[in-house]
Amino acid sequence: MKKGESFFLPAILSFPLATLVAAVFYFLWLSEVIPALMTHTEPKSVVEAGLMTNPVHVLDLAILLPALLAGGVSLFRRGAMGYYLAPLLLTFTALMAVAIGGMVVVMVLQKVTTDLLLAGVFGVITLVSTIILWLFLRRLEEAPRAEAGGVAPVASE
Numbered sequence: 298m299k300k301g302e303s304f305f306l307p308a309i310l311s312f313p314l315a316t317l318v319a320a321v322f323y324f325l326w327l328s329e330v331i332p333a334l335m336t337h338t339e340p341k342s343v344v345e346a347g348l349m350t351n352p353v354h355v356l357d358l359a360i361l362l363p364a365l366l367a368g369g370v371s372l373f374r375r376g377a378m379g380y381y382l383a384p385l386l387l388t389f390t391a392l393m394a395v396a397i398g399g400m401v402v403v404m405v406l407q408k409v410t411t412d413l414l415l416a417g418v419f420g421v422i423t424l425v426s427t428i429i430l431w432l433f434l435r436r437l438e439e440a441p442r443a444e445a446g447g448v449a450p451v452a453s454e
Contacts, residue, residue, distance in 0.1 A: 307432035308372040311383050314425055315369030318390055319362045326354045361389070383433055391426035394419040 333340040342351050368386050371379030398419030404410045 307429050307436060308375070308379065308383065310429050311379075311387065311433070312369040312373040314390070314422075314429060315365040315372075315386065318422065319365040319369075322357055322362055326358055330354060365390070384430065387426050387430035387433060391423050391430060394422040394426065398423065 329340045329342060333343075340351060340354075342354075343349070364382060365386055368379050368382035371377075372383055373379070398416045401410070401413070401416040401419065405413055405416070
């Protein structure tokens with residue numbers, strides 16, 4: 298197996314993970330924000346927190362989710378930006394999933410909710426992100442170098 302081909306596996310696996318995580322969070326956040334905009338009311342999470350806006354929505358919708366999509370697409374196209382963003386985004390995704398899954402477990406233990414399914418989903422996201430990150434970092438030394446155009450070259454024999 299050629300160097301570029303061995304590195305391409307974790308890179309290509311990152312694309313569906315990044316797209317799936319971004320799509321799920323876009324759906325979750327926008328399913329709360331859009332109805333509130335349509336009815337000229339404040340989203341429930343904003344009212345409950347007593348804030349002017351939900352900082353999680355702002356950070357996710359403005360920075361994290363676009364970065365996940367851009368990094369995933371760039372990796373899929375073997376772009377240099379994707380190789381730089383992937384370890385950061387995979388680490389963040391794994392840590393975010395651990396934190397949210399842990400919060401769900403605590404909520405179940407405190408009897409705030411009884412649904413552990415969400416904790417399981419975030420457990421799977423954590424596991425998949427960590428495995429892909431491990432595969433990525435293991436092969437990082439083999440990463441194709443970016444050419445002048447910012448696109449990583451295809452491996453040659």
